[in-house]
Amino acid sequence: AQTVTQSQPEMSVQEAETVTLSCTYDTSESDYYLFWYKQPPSRQMILVIRQEAYKQQNATENRFSVNFQKAAKSFSLKISDSQLGDAAMYFCAYVLWGQNFVFGPGTRLSVLP
């Protein structure tokens, strides 16, 4: 079975600084997708960034970027120029085609003014 691990239950970052959230996963598959979702207090799941496993190039979305290390099964999220609105729970997720997401336990990010 696939598992996703986030080793940092809580993180904090100073506003305008950079923070990296860790994620590792376990799978025997070669083709899959990885995601980072943000869940603010409203609890709506918001897609932050996604990565196709067959792509070597790391995905980027504005201030958000990932460090995808397929051999190490690592998928960390870097948030640059942190903003107060970035404060939320962040979930790393893994999915195979047509199947459900497997979510990590989450990391609660606090942004300090």
Add this chain to the structure above:
Amino acid sequence: GAVVSQHPSRVICKSGTSVKIECRSLDFQATTMFWYRQFPKQSLMLMATSNEGSKATYEQGVEKDKFLINHASLTLSTLTVTSAHPEDSSFYICSALPGLAGVETQYFGPGTRLLVL
């Protein structure tokens, strides 16, 4: 972008009653919908996979007679919590997978907060 709605957004009911939660894909057809449950400060846990026109597939430990899922159309899936008890109080989230898109285009509903008294 694709929108998924859930109704109601929150519901309070008495123990022993049944509650129905609707999940709708508003601007696309969803061949598959997923139902998740999220306890406070925890991650999302898959309860069941709902495919249009067929029986839902439940995860181990999820009582199918208690959590009835009906995916009657390509835009609607319902989750009915039967004979609800306080331990069923939780946050329920659905996601919808468009029929013609790749796996990455699953869209999440805003969730339903259930409180059973």
